[in-house]
Amino acid sequence: MSLRSFKLEYRSWVVIWILSILLLWEGVAWILHLLMSPQQAASRLPYLHDVLAALIRYxxxxxxxxAVTFGNAAIGFAGGTLLGLVLALLMSVAVWLERTLSPYVISSQMIPVIGLAPIVYGIIHNAEWARIFMAAYVTFFPIIIHTLKGLKSAAPEHLELMRSCGASLTTRYIKCLLPSSLPGLFAGMKIAAPLAVTSSIVVELMGAPDGLGVLMVSSLYYGSAQVGMFWATIVLSIGIGLISYLVISLAERWLTPWQPEFRAKGGSRA
Structure with a gap:
């Protein structure tokens, strides 16, 4: 199978998957409207076309x-990525540092976001900084784990050859270790990006003055009168997470074209 036909088949499956989700949504909503009153059914799962109409209306x-939610999440995501990358590099240089920091890095993730968010917001008393902190908090752990794994995946024979040629530690990192870590780095980023958006929304649910979380809370307060707004915020949140994931996937394809899944199969050209 050529790469072009593979891409076409992959896109066809994506379209089929999306259409299946949309049809399932409309079907379940239709069943609920048959079994309940329109207000009760809409509060549980409104018709998709009503949600899309609310997206346009609001x-x-x-x-x-x-933009407020995504902006804070993006800043926190960038900060968490940078922190995780630096820590992973330091831990790869010194084994003793990895053994020292690993228990603290792992234990830091034992606190659930829903429990940590009100604590952070109560201490900082600033919704913007609390959202940035929480986005960075959920980002740095997968970045460290996957980047460190990528750094350790470098071929030992390549490193030994560079050492025998007198290459410095900096050169070994630039020429061998960092390229080996890029697939792991992007894997961690794809995991962390949607989580950063979710953590920002969780902070907003704690009483922030703006953001998608505030719209969710306010629309729930008004009940069935604002059910369209509530579901519109849910769909928009999902959309932001998906767009973040796709942007990172495109960057990965551009920066790591040597990965097997990005190369033409069977000797055919893309």
Whole structure:
């Protein structure tokens, strides 16, 4: 199978998967409307076309508040990625540092986000910084784990050859170790990006003045009158997470073209 036909088949499956989800949504909503009153059914799962209509109707408000959530999540994600990358590099250089920091890194993730968010918000008393901190908190752990694994995956014979040629530690990292770590780094980023958005929304649920989480809480307060707004914020949150994932996937394809899944199979050209 050529790479072009593989891509076409992959895209076809994506389209089929999306259409299946949409049909399933509409089907379940239709069944609920048969079994319940329209208000009760809409509060549990409204029709998808009603949610899309709400997205258009409240597009201005959703765009404004979504930009706040995404902006803080992006800053925290960038900070957490940088922190995780630096720590992974340091831990790969010194084994004693890895053994010292690993228990603290692992134990830091034992606190659930829903429990840590109100503590952080109560200490900082600033919604913007609390969202950034929580986004960085959920980001740095997968970055460390996957980047460190990538650094350790470098071929020993390549490193030995570079040592025999007198290559410095910096050169070994630039020429061999860092390229080997990129697939792991991107794997961690793809995991962390949607989590960063979710953690920012969790902070907003704690009483922040703006953001998608505030829209969710306020729409729940008004009940069935704002059910469209509530589900619109849910769909927008999912969309932000998916877009973040896709952007990172595209960057991975561009920066790591040597990975097997990005190369043409069977000797055919892309």
């Amino acid at each position: 597009s201005g408000t959703l765009a404004e508040q979504g």
